[in-house]
Amino acid sequence: MSDRSCEPWKLPPPPAVGDKIVFPLYAAMGLAITMWEMTELTLAMFYTSLTSEQEGETFILQFEFDGSAGFRSRSEKIIKAFDLYAQANPNQEIEGKFSEIIHRAGQLSMRRNDIAHGMVMDSGGWAEGDPKGCLLFPAWANYRKWRTGKRPAYQLNSKQIVYFAEAFVDLRHDIERLQVLLFGKDHPWSLSEVPENVLVKSKEV
Secondary structure (H helix, E strand, O other), X not given: OOOOOOOOOOOOOOOOOOEOOOHHHHHHHHHHHHHHHHHHHHHHHHHHHHHOOOHHHHHXXXXXXXXXOOHHHHHHHHHHHHHHHHHHOOOHHHHHHHHHHHHHHHXXXXXXXXXXXXXXXXXXXXXXXXXXXXXXXXXXXXXXXXXXXXXXXXXXXXXXHHHHHHHHHHHHHHHHHHHHHHHOOOOOOOOOOOOOOOOOOOOOO
């Protein structure tokens, strides 16, 4: 996998080979979904920090945020809340950081959906040059992800899925850093510290 650090949401080309068995794929999918859910929780905490004035409001606001249908709706709430904050506390550098983070989150949310709604199959290769082995494909029912001639929009092995899990963790850490930058470590709804990356970086595939 080539370096996609500038646009970590981009789908990679099909790998040279799939996994030999399905279990690494299922483990990678579970890891990725868990890391995304932790990222969404961090976004909910950030939203609470932007909108809460009294400690008793915390759970009400977080429930309001989490209850929004779809990531786009939740991100729109964060954007509106941040815009109000920025009007009262203008800072171009912080506003630029926020814009980059929320854009990256929106793009990576599509990869979360690909992983969450995909299907694992042992493939003999869809066409000449396509990888053989166990891979994650779009679900059959998602016809938009199957191109003309039944070519899938993505074919991912376990290492490629772990790459996206790592991208989700990096996003979460950047949200946490921005929250600390805005509100300080002593803010009631800011994390006391930025946790270390719990994932061992996967080898390039």
